[in-house]
Amino acid sequence: MSSSVSPLAPKTVPDMPVIAGVRLATAEAGIRYKNRTDVLLAVMDKGTAVAGVFTRSKCPSAPVEWCRAKLRGGKARALVVNSGNANAFTGKTGRSSTALTAKIAAKAVGCSEGEIFLASTGVIGEPLDATKFDGVLGRLAETAEPGDYLAAAKAIMTTDTFPKVATATVKLGKAKVTINGMAKGAGMIAPDMATMLSFIFTDAPIAPAALQALLKSGVEDTFNAVTIDGDTSTSDTLLAFATGAAAEHGAPKISRASDPRLKAFVKAFNQVLANLSEQVARDGEGARKLVEITVEGAKTKASARKIAMSIANSPLVKTAIAGEDANWGRVVMAVGKAGEPADRDKLSISFNGIRVAKSGARDPSYDEAQVSEAMKAPEIAIKVSLGLGKGRDRVLTCDLTKEYVAINGDYRS
């Protein structure tokens, strides 16, 4: 949808290794876009464990409801993702559309419908014609190959300006296991489009309950700590698949998330989540600056999170950063409105390491020219010290530019 790649895009794209037990294929199903892929099929070997976390929206999309229900089985054989249509707010049509898609996919892959996972991103409120998958999924299942994760990440883009992939390789027991991930997401909802989607694949032999626990814990400081505009999609979906193929090379079978042998794996898993979620912030609609907000000295971590999110979602803070203005008055405002314990006269605030406010007033040593220069950087770190306790948290966001308003307001004209 967007013509130019975000200036915050990563400079290099990692080589994505193969994951044993996972085969991928993409196609042009013509759901909405022309001349680009818009459907992804990932086929997993028998015995693949699945875990998932979803939007907390009270009005979730039909595919989210489908996945939530099927997750109870803990097993996955295929993932079908389409872009161009979110199948959200489509009433009963939405439910029959997910059922039909799963039926077609199950036949193509040769498994039960309960082992099919679905995600859709695109227009809201438009019925998704699942008959378009007929034929397409059968062909994809036949041609799926162990590998092009970048092509897969491209097929699920909407207003994204670059495909988002990440990988890590780590020891589990004495065996090498691999974690591959992809994500899409530009606004929580982009122009008439919905969704943050992310999919993680690993060959580690991890049981569904353990994988679910890892995922739930891992998203807390990664995907859940990113905000573009505070607008939560109806379709946010993060699924993790563990094929277990590494067991053949001696990787131990893991049934509990607390298993001490998982230590290195958990670290690598969380790094993949952090990498992907940071890429989502880097591709925020209209973003020109990546903003990291750290709040320390709060009563608790949860309190620090609330204050950091209040700053990250403040349009006045975000527009100030777009204007390269170290406007700490607005940061104070956002701290104050968060409703969490804060003492104005203990507050200190810094931008990119330069302290501009301390003890509830302007820092006397504050050099305007120095700060103005620092604010020109593409990455801005705002640190707020509350001086009340040991609670600390960090969230990522981007600036609010005229391009955001143009992307989300101009497309009718």
Place this chain on the structure above:
Amino acid sequence: MSSSVSPLAPKTVPDMPVIAGVRLATAEAGIRYKNRTDVLLAVMDKGTAVAGVFTRSKCPSAPVEWCRAKLRGGKARALVVNSGNANAFTGKTGRSSTALTAKIAAKAVGCSEGEIFLASTGVIGEPLDATKFDGVLGRLAETAEPGDYLAAAKAIMTTDTFPKVATATVKLGKAKVTINGMAKGAGMIAPDMATMLSFIFTDAPIAPAALQALLKSGVEDTFNAVTIDGDTSTSDTLLAFATGAAAEHGAPKISRASDPRLKAFVKAFNQVLANLSEQVARDGEGARKLVEITVEGAKTKASARKIAMSIANSPLVKTAIAGEDANWGRVVMAVGKAGEPADRDKLSISFNGIRVAKSGARDPSYDEAQVSEAMKAPEIAIKVSLGLGKGRDRVLTCDLTKEYVAINGDYRS
């Protein structure tokens, strides 16, 4: 600050009658602006009752702390308001500045410092040099006249594009009483500026506790139901003054807010609050559309308010309205993220009376051309029916335009 008047400004300005017991004067104190008034003194007769409500920010400005403390006395003799400097986040200097201002004002008016009320709006974090009031307030106290409310409203403007006044005259017992109000506020925080300020004056003889109860109840569906950008100022201040002068014409002295003789007065009082708060929304930074959001069929009124505010503060909803797009998908998103009870499949949504979604899907009778035409209007009414209960609420906001980003992000360049 702004060059052109908001297209949403009221077409006419009411003639503001005199309030017995209130005298006004304005001056150019040169606090920040050049060639415009920036200080207002309102002198009230002895026996004037005062009530106030303030920002819920945990980091309030020094004048807010001053007023909160003095409100306990219940009596007011003078109000001093300056624009150009908010005296917010100014540490100990802020406190000594309010104390000095009150001292100068008390001397000028001939009362105790506890009867002086203060409000400041403008730059945050800049010490306010209260010695600038020396001489100025003495001269203003001498020249104050029963008068010019429009001039008073102009003196307290920052990024406002028009002065905001409202008036109502109503019977209390058999006597005629008058309620005059003024307000300022363009963003919750404007470019480096803070504050929504509003001041109400009446000659009705209402005791402080009763006035406080009226004010607290009155703001709930007026000022508290307006949002420009979800960013709560450190300085929001709404003060009401009742001189009691109408007692001379036979108005009964009121000591309890529940007094049945107050019925007509309460209605008029709330109308003045509603009128002023609507004007604040009409002067939202960069606003081109006034947006009224009604949520009905919620479990409770409080639940309806949360959902309405979630819609009103959604950047995606606000940019869609700026783009004249009846994007009900984004309204669904905002309902869903509010966290309040909602059933996607019972939702109905209309824009300016045209239903675009019902029973959780697009309304089959939805005519795109008709809705597009309706979205060109300067006033947009969004109605959401949840179909769950009898809770209903209404809030006002404005659209989010590139001008908002420009006003709040460009001024450094």
